[in-house]
Amino acid sequence: MFPMIYTLYGFAIFFFVFWCGKWVVHLIAISCGKWKLYRKIVPLPPEVPCPGVSILKPLMGMDPNLYSNLETFFTQSYPLFEILLCIEDESDPAIMVVRRLMNKYPNVDSTLFTGAAAVGVNPKINNMHPGYVAAKYELVLISDSGIRMKEDTLLDMVSHMTAKVGLVHQMPFTCDREGFAAALEKIYFGTVQARMYLSADFLKIVCHTGMSTLIRKSIIDEAGGLAAFGCYLAEDFFLARSITDHGWKTCISSQPAWQNSGICEVRSFLARLTRWAKLRVAMVPFTIVLEPLSECMVLGACASWAASFLFNLEPCSFYLVHILVWFLLDWILLSIVQNGSLPFSKFDFVVGWLFREISSPYLFLLALWNPAIKWRARTYRLQWGGVAEELNSKL
Incomplete structure (x- = not known):
């Protein structure tokens, strides 16, 4: 009985501390975006x-x-x-x-x-x-x-x-284009990717795309x-x-x-995200745990249980407030990265943001289920450490 209680307390403390750390990452990204982007x-x-x-x-x-x-x-x-x-x-x-x-x-x-x-x-x-x-x-x-x-x-x-x-x-971003797929890409690169990019640059962590x-x-x-x-x-x-x-x-x-x-298509963009997830897992294996936990919906659920277990807070209310604050901080960061008016409405942002956040855990599980990477007409298998082996040659 006691070892089980200690284990639960350990998980609850870990989730809550990790949750607090993510808010620090949000604030670092917003501050760095305001300070570093579009300077003279x-x-x-x-x-x-x-x-x-x-x-x-x-x-x-x-x-x-x-x-x-x-x-x-x-x-x-x-x-x-x-x-x-x-x-x-x-x-x-x-x-x-x-x-x-x-x-x-x-x-x-x-x-x-x-x-x-x-x-x-x-x-x-x-x-x-x-x-x-x-x-x-x-x-x-x-x-x-x-x-x-x-x-x-x-x-x-x-x-x-x-x-x-x-x-x-x-830092990757997108030009203004029309359509839901274009809005989805801009939301992803202006929130998730920008948050990771700007905070990693501040913390001197190697995290860049070519x-x-x-x-x-x-x-x-x-x-x-x-x-x-x-x-x-x-x-x-x-x-x-x-x-x-x-x-x-x-x-x-x-x-x-x-x-x-x-x-610009939703399907091709989701396939791109899945391919990147496969690469990250092969290069940095501990992302198997940390990356899903960094997502808004997953982390919010874990933190809500932790807050209920540790502080007896109402988990549903905690979860809703968590999503709302995360959403607002993402809107602020996207506005900074855009450096001007967005080419879509606030309603489009809500729909695109929810679609991205809800689909992300599924795409990560899909990447783990099928680690083979298809890139144009070629298929590759990744070894631990990132070394690639081509499975089929281009016709």
């Missing part, structure tokens, strides 16, 4: 030349917004950069888009690479490798095909690359070059960890990474 760019002194930047753009397939997204890289207000456009298949229709832009902006230093190198199982690394080898500048920006940039984005990222920083990354990342090439070359990370699907995580292991710092820039894919 401090230009380099006139006597300091701007370092050159090699922009790596791995491309595959056609997207309705591909032309307009790529064009924002050709129009950067930065004095010295090159664009290295990498396409795996020589029959890929994206080549036509690239050639149109290269002809439209002949004064921009741009090169098209076709044909991937076989340096690992990661198709993105294989695709980028020829461009990476040819890069002529010390700073290399790896940017996904669906990213859109403002004219001063590159300058903003370079201004954060101070003497002790080896990697500058942008959508838009500026790195020092010399550090990566010292670690074996880009090919050394071809055995991982989550190459961005291991790139960042390698840089910090070499004694360098990472930081986020003041502008977010504007995702602007022209294909």
Whole structure:
């Protein structure tokens, strides 16, 4: 009897302390978002030349917004950069888009690479490798095909690359688009992802995605070059960890990474979230416990039981207040990340927020049930530690 009581008290205290910690994370994210995002760019002194930047753009397939997204890289207000456009298949229709832009902006230093190198199982690394080898500048920006940039984005990222920083990354967010799927994506990246990103940056925890990342090439070359990370699907995580292991710092820039894919569907977005969950479980196994417990609905239920057990509080009322406060803090954080009026109504936010919170535990269980990862036309199996093995070859 007594050991059971002690066990229950132990669980109740753990849940309640963890619940209190999540509110600290909320406040850290809101404070950091207000402090770090959309800050005025401090230009380099006139006597300091701007370092050159090699922009790596791995491309595959056609997207309705591909032309307009790529064009924002050709129009950067930065004095010295090159664009290295990498396409795996020589029959890929994206080549036509690239050639149109290269002809439209002949004064921009741009090169098209076709044909991937076989340096690992990661198709993105294989695709980028020829461009990476040819890069002529010390700073290399790896940017996904669906990213859109403002004219001063590159300058903003370079201004954060101070003497002790080896990697500058942008916090993922989305451009304003129409439809429920677009609203759902914006809510996720402006609440869950932003909370994790901003608090991790404050606590100096490696937590970044490779959508838009500026790195020092010399550090990566010292670690074996880009090919050394071809055995991982989550190459961005291991790139960042390698840089910090070499004694360098990472930081986020003041502008977010504007995702602007022209294909926006609920099903594909949920599949994307499931794939990311599989990667996190393989790379950091303790997320099997901590990640579900970090979700609003799950943590609220555990904390409600703990508050009832420890303090004799009414659990239903506690649970409802918990959800309401979490909802309001997410609204505040999303408004900070958006830095302007949202493209949907408060009702749309309520529906999208509830859908995201309710579906998240199911998606995590789905990721645990089927750990195989499908990425475009390939299927992979992850080993503990994040090393990937391809199960089927692309036809």
